[in-house]
Amino acid sequence: MADRSPSFDQVSRRGLIKGGVAGAAVTSVQAKAQVRGGAENTAAEPTVQRVPITLDINGQHRELTVDTRSTLLDVLRHDLELTGSKKGCDHGQCGACTVHLDGTRTLSCLTLAVQAEGKAVTTIEGLGSPDNLHPMQRAFVDNDAFQCGYCTPGQIMSGVACITEGHAGSDAEIREYMSGNLCRCAAYPNIVAAVKQARGEMEG
Amino acid sequence: MRPFHYDKPATATDAVTNFRPGAQYFAGGTTMVDLMKLDVMKPARLIDISGLEKGRYDFIKWSGKSLRIGALTPMTKLADDDKVRARVPMLSDALWLAASPQIRNMARIGGNVLQRTRCPYFRDTSYEQCNKRKPGSGCAALDGGVTRHHAVLGTSDKCIATYPGDFAQALVALDAVVEILGEDGPRSLRFADLHVLPEARPDRETTLAPSDLIIAFSIEDADFPRSKYLKIRDRESYAYALASTASALRMDGNTIADVRLGLGGVATTPWRAREAEAALRGGPATEAQFARAADIAFAGASTTDENAFKVELGKRTMVRSLLETARMEG
Numbered sequence: 155m156a157d158r159s160p161s162f163d164q165v166s167r168r169g170l171i172k173g174g175v176a177g178a179a180v181t182s183v184q185a186k187a188q189v190r191g192g193a194e195n196t197a198a199e200p201t202v203q204r205v206p207i208t209l210d211i212n213g214q215h216r217e218l219t220v221d222t223r224s225t226l227l228d229v230l231r232h233d234l235e236l237t238g239s240k241k242g243c244d245h246g247q248c249g250a251c252t253v254h255l256d257g258t259r260t261l262s263c264l265t266l267a268v269q270a271e272g273k274a275v276t277t278i279e280g281l282g283s284p285d286n287l288h289p290m291q292r293a294f295v296d297n298d299a300f301q302c303g304y305c306t307p308g309q310i311m312s313g314v315a316c317i318t319e320g321h322a323g324s325d326a327e328i329r330e331y332m333s334g335n336l337c338r339c340a341a342y343p344n345i346v347a348a349v350k351q352a353r354g355e356m357e358g
Numbered sequence: 359m360r361p362f363h364y365d366k367p368a369t370a371t372d373a374v375t376n377f378r379p380g381a382q383y384f385a386g387g388t389t390m391v392d393l394m395k396l397d398v399m400k401p402a403r404l405i406d407i408s409g410l411e412k413g414r415y416d417f418i419k420w421s422g423k424s425l426r427i428g429a430l431t432p433m434t435k436l437a438d439d440d441k442v443r444a445r446v447p448m449l450s451d452a453l454w455l456a457a458s459p460q461i462r463n464m465a466r467i468g469g470n471v472l473q474r475t476r477c478p479y480f481r482d483t484s485y486e487q488c489n490k491r492k493p494g495s496g497c498a499a500l501d502g503g504v505t506r507h508h509a510v511l512g513t514s515d516k517c518i519a520t521y522p523g524d525f526a527q528a529l530v531a532l533d534a535v536v537e538i539l540g541e542d543g544p545r546s547l548r549f550a551d552l553h554v555l556p557e558a559r560p561d562r563e564t565t566l567a568p569s570d571l572i573i574a575f576s577i578e579d580a581d582f583p584r585s586k587y588l589k590i591r592d593r594e595s596y597a598y599a600l601a602s603t604a605s606a607l608r609m610d611g612n613t614i615a616d617v618r619l620g621l622g623g624v625a626t627t628p629w630r631a632r633e634a635e636a637a638l639r640g641g642p643a644t645e646a647q648f649a650r651a652a653d654i655a656f657a658g659a660s661t662t663d664e665n666a667f668k669v670e671l672g673k674r675t676m677v678r679s680l681l682e683t684a685r686m687e688g
């Protein structure tokens with residue numbers, strides 16, 4: 155144990171060697187020949203892998219089998235027909251796909267469905283219903299906080315999180331902590347007003 | 359997206375010992391999923407490390423003035439940590455000014471430092487030329503491309519891609535150390551030695567072997583209450599830096615006892631401005647001194663017509679960041 159650096163109290167070197175002799179010894183030479191970077195290519199093309207997952211979606215227990223490549227957004231929209239979450243850019247740049255994963259706001263377009271295994275997903279469909287709107291949904295209606303409405307489900311999911319995270323203290327803070335949700339119609343001033351209105355109701 | 363196998367090992371040891379060529383670690387996945395959709399990254403196997411040992415690598419620990427942060431700590435958690443904000447605001451600033459709240463909830467700090475460049479030709483495989491993506495293919499940026507966002511420091515005639523991250527500038531300025539678990543066991547590395555200059559081989563970005571797992575970052579002396587991260591970009595929020603400065607000062611009366619400078623948005627790797635620091639140490643904290651140091655920091659800049667503005671912008675950002683840091687309580 156003398157060769158163990160003191161800061162590595164969390165990792166057992168012995169366990170590492172014991173567990174890994176068989177596989178690691180063979181691959182280490184190959185693995186090391188390559189330095190990190192480039193396009194991390196590989197010769198052998200793997201086959202499609204489908205795996206079973208369980209999710210809690212808006213309070214409902216769901217079991218399904220997904221291709222490892224499927225994003226949570228595609229599973230929600232295509233497999234589960236929950237089309238409230240929108241695909242704006244599919245690359246993390248717009249926020250239209252925002253959902254809550256175990257209560258934290260998350261981009262479903264950059265989340266693989268397999269990553270959500272065992273987690274609770276809340277989408278706009280789970281927030282309120284047409285005759286029983288969530289305070290944030292009502293605030294968006296009251297304040298005209300949308301025009302075309304495409305970004306709105308993401309804005310609302312983000313708005314709720316913005317308040318529960320405690321980042322809705324001032325207009326400037328709301329703007330900063332809502333900046334992950336773009337709006338091509340530029341309804342921004344009304345969105346800030348809606349978040350403020352809902353903050354009063356959610357906290358009060 | 360190409361097919362891949364998905365593994366979720368229980369322990370760090372399992373992750374490293376079962377590593378095979380073609381595999382890649384997967385933390386928050388915000389860089390990986392983005393680049394896999396673009397067919398820029400093509401892993402045969404993803405090793406999801408996000409839940410290793412039930413959060414064992416998600417921690418923020420102080421011991422005296424030393425700080426140690428687990429590599430799987432979410433960006434949000436570190437950005438919002440009260441003690442970090444009070445004692446080394448630069449670290450928190452560099453995180454909350456990055457990406458968006460959603461991405462910061464997903465991304466982990468280990469993945470953050472290894473994020474890839476946003477050079478549009480690297481991201482778009484319809485361009486044949488990109489030495490970083492395809493060694494030896496040329497550089498579409500240097501060959502008449504749009505280069506407004508590209509680097510002016512640390513470039514080579516093979517690649518001028520900017521290192522896009524913010525947090526790494528604070529780590530490099532604070533002399534952080536990277537704790538790694540590799541096939542031969544644990545080891546550590548100066549953060550300054552993690553990333554490598556593009557030189558002749560821009561596809562080589564770090565000194566890590568593919569199976570090396572980052573476990574934690576440690577900073578021996580993280581007590582810099584007088585520090586900040588200033589980020590200048592095309593829009594107020596949710597954009598990469600055009601120029602940024604992580605600056606920290608320790609004053610002895612009116613004399614600069616210690617100064618740290620990390621420059622972002624302008625260089626090919628996380629960039630420590632050591633000569634500028636040396637020029638400032640032992641002198642007064644005046645605007646004239648800061649301007650002289652900024653000239654030194656950018657003396658070696660190499661520009662294109664489109665990114666030449668970054669030299670002046672980078673200098674002004676550095677001077678403003680130092681002036682604002684000097685005005686903080688220390």
Ligand SMILES: Cc1cc2nc3c(=O)[nH]c(=O)nc-3n(C[C@H](O)[C@H](O)[C@H](O)COP(=O)(O)OP(=O)(O)OC[C@H]3O[C@@H](n4cnc5c(N)ncnc54)[C@H](O)[C@@H]3O)c2cc1C
Nearest residue numbers: 246385386387388389390456457466468469470523524572
């Ligand atoms: C729209 C958008 C805007 C953004 N804006 C900014 C910005 O302004 N500033 C900024 O700094 N960043 C920005 N980012 C980048 C973002 O911060 C990174 O994508 C994120 O931090 C990566 O962390 P991750 O955990 O998701 O990494 P992953 O995608 O999981 O991994 C990234 C890389 O690191 C490797 N890796 C991950 N963890 C480890 C580990 N522990 N050990 C070894 N290897 C590991 C992976 O194999 C992979 O190669 C932005 C991203 C997007 C999509």
Ligand code: SF4
Nearest residue numbers: 477488489497517518
């Ligand atoms: S600058 Fe670098 S990343 Fe961009 S095209 Fe040239 S080689 Fe590729």
Ligand code: FES
Nearest residue numbers: 242243244249263
């Ligand atoms: S669709 Fe997910 S961020 Fe745009």
Ligand code: FES
Nearest residue numbers: 301303337338339
């Ligand atoms: S309302 Fe149209 S995009 Fe926001």
